[in-house]
Amino acid sequence: MGTNPDSAAQRSRTLEKLTPYLFISPWILGFLAFTLGPLLFSLVMSFYDWPVVGERTFIGIENYEIMLTQDPLFWDSLWVTIKFGLFFVPFNIILGLLLAVLLNQRVIGSGIFRTIFYLPSVISGVALVTIWAWIYSHEYGILNFLLGLAGIEGPNWLGDPSWSLLAIVVASLWGLGGTMLILLTGLQSIPKELYEAAKISGVPAWARLLFITIPMLSPMLLFTFITSIIAAFQQLTIALLLTGGGPLESTYFFAMYIYDNAFKHFEMGFAAANSWVMFLIILALSLFVMKSSSAWVYYEGEMKNKENADG
Amino acid sequence: MVRALTYGVLIFLSALFIMPFCWTFVTAVKSIPELYQYPPVFWPSALQWENFATAWFKQPFDIYLKNSLIVVVLSTFGQLLSSSLVAFGFARFHFKGRDAIFILLLSTMMIPWDVKMIPLYMEFNMLGWINTLKPLIVPAYFADAFFVFLLRQYIMTVPVEIDEAARMDGANSWQIYWRIHLPLMMPALVLVGTFHFMNAWNDYLGPLIYLNDQSKYTLTLGLSMFKGLHETDITSIAAITVILCIPPLILFFFAQRYIMNGAIGSSVKG
């Protein structure tokens, strides 16, 4: 077998060609087994009147039509979600970055601080909501109790449409420990020498942050940017348990709209159509961010040319 | 001055972040009359330590714990292995269709679970996996997009010269992955392990949908049993929540130092 050097070389070349696919094969197989089927299934569903039980009827694009032209809740919930995202995404990243930079310094007890900031992410949803209800309650809440000590009469956080969305944003930001950790991990891969050199040449701290940290961290920032957008669009649990979408739909997120259509109204076809629209919106946003990323993301380890990669 | 400010900010923020845990703990050890008092009782007159045992033995939590551990340990292992392989594939090779496949991978993060639920249930039902722990474990061996993306971004920050040097020395791609990148990825792998561990540990929907029999239940399902349709057993929820927080917290406290173990910055690059 191994006597013919040509065929051996050819075999190893084929193997080389196959190698990348072998590396990504776990995901490909998983996609084919657990994602593609359900995905296509839901696409088919979206063209049907599909109750959970009972007959299913093909209705063409009617679900999409109703959603876009007749159901005010679609636009309302989309708008609420966008407003939420405009607050949540930047704050999640900026505060996460702030914490990560602070904790990246030599701080006594930094391990304990890191653990504390991650703590809210460890507590399961059922208990988190009880805690927030206790904080936000108008008459009996701890937040208004503390404000009262300072002589301020606190608003009805969850009962007043002008405060409720903000209250949900703050509650959601409590879980930014995850973002902090991701950015903290990214900070580890920045060579310390860069900072030392800059320090010696007298570059001030803010400039080091702006011109070294942020560019070097940009791959991780891209990651948190995209995943924060996705998280904003899929935001459901906190609002569902804390406000149920109210008051007056001020916290009625797009994900809740889908949830209600599926689980309250049993309209699986309509919910599938909702989901596909949401999917396309997030995809478009993410692609836009990805495309723009070549302008602001710096990859230390990017392949400079094709030859390098294929060996 | 800067130091003092740093500590000031850190201490202030950590007070905000530790509050939920403290409150949950205080709630767990309160007596029922104190539970509902206002102004709230910040420190109960007598700590009801027995609330922890009472809540634990109200349901077969020993069995739930065993099931949760099986799921968490097996799936975390699978996730680390599969997502690091896939991430390496995307980060270090040019191949036909790579970018398109990567977008496809990213897009799987964006599918709302509401619509996947029924088809997936049907699939697992056909496989005979309903009421087993398999639906909670097996998919983790096929790499989750979130983690692949995370690890891929991390690998992309590692200079290519490292790979090239190894290739010069005759290493093939598998060896580069196994001997060079896995150790370099350590901080990110710890992160993935932590995130996946927490997701699996706190997962409620998956176990709810795929498990039927109480002997198969996981800890979060047990926890949710304290929340009835009309009334909630707040003390037991708080007590079990505190118990459920402890193992991940201890684990995290020891794991996080590896996140800080910036291997590239100091040794390799220099």
Next chain:
Amino acid sequence: MKNLKKLALASAVAALTIGGTAVAEDVIRFATWNGEENLEIQYEIAKLFEAENPGVKVQVESYADGYDKKLIAAFGAGSPPDVMYMWNYPKYYKSLLPLDDLMARDAEEMNLSDIPAALINTTRIDGKAYGMPAGFTTHVVFYNKDMFAAAGVEEPKEGWTWADLREKAAKFRDKESKTYGIAVSAKPDPFDFEQFLWSNGTRFISQDGKTIDGFMNSPEAVEVLDMFAEMARNEEAVMVGVGENSSSSALFKGGKIAMFQSAMWSKAGIEAAGINYGVAHLPSFGDKPVHSSVPASAMSVAKDGKNLELAWKYVKFFSSPAAVKLRTNDLPIRTSVAEELNMTSDPVFKPFFDILAVSDRETNAFLKHENWGKIQTNLERAIEATMLGKGDAKTNLDDAVARSARHLN
């Protein structure tokens, strides 16, 4: 021939190993929404059934708060449990077994006349019963006897009205200690809220399920909603339901409200909190007859189940006197059991049974129209807006009726 025998033997062995215990026993999958405390009772009854039916194994599946989601997944994928608690008949009835014929067949054995018809009627769609009640509750007002004594307020009497309740409630208001007379919800469950409309002589939707205009927004409905909003405005009541659902129960247990409008499901918790409580009838609107909603825990059988006869046997067992007696967290559906336990004269239980006797005129809105869920979304919005002081009841309910027009057909 010999080979064939071998093959048969092999496949029999294979069937045994694959089938596991299923070959030896009949398994009933029984899904319940009960959380931990009531769950014990479900297990007890299931064990009793197993003891009486050797070779049958009951697999109790409890999903508590996640019950509805689980059921959707299971029904949607075509593998529902054999027997389950049910409330959402309009959405599921096509997959449920109609029980009338079975009830008629076994009427004598079941002693059906011992069970109030009003209870079985809560499970009817198009005249067919899809559920067999196992327990129920009606609505009452719990009140804190110690708070009444301390404030020198006379305890509620039979035949009291909402005007009486409001007058009493106002006396408990204390700004300093944040005490109120009662709680009203900004987001009440319309299923229960409709009882106030019934008691004021109207309903959400016409009896034939075709019209909401002139019902949901009738002067009587407006009066009810305006009254609750006014109670909150005048601080006779604290407003809850923005934030946490169970909060009025917590306030009553904490001694912050003197009265608490609720049902059987709150009783055990109130006792555990050590409140010295009394139970009063639901108040009336003037001299109009009071009518309570009757949430029943009824059990249904999945139509495509493997062993329908066994499933029905299990359902029947849950309504048997032995099982009914074990249910201490709701009320016995059997008059004979209620009487045997002296519940109909016990002052704590009497108000529940008194109102059951007069609560058989009405049918819940969701049983009357298949799109009720969507109409209800608009109704909930109108109630919430009124309670939060965004517009009056008339405007908001008219708006809800207008918004619902497209769902009516």
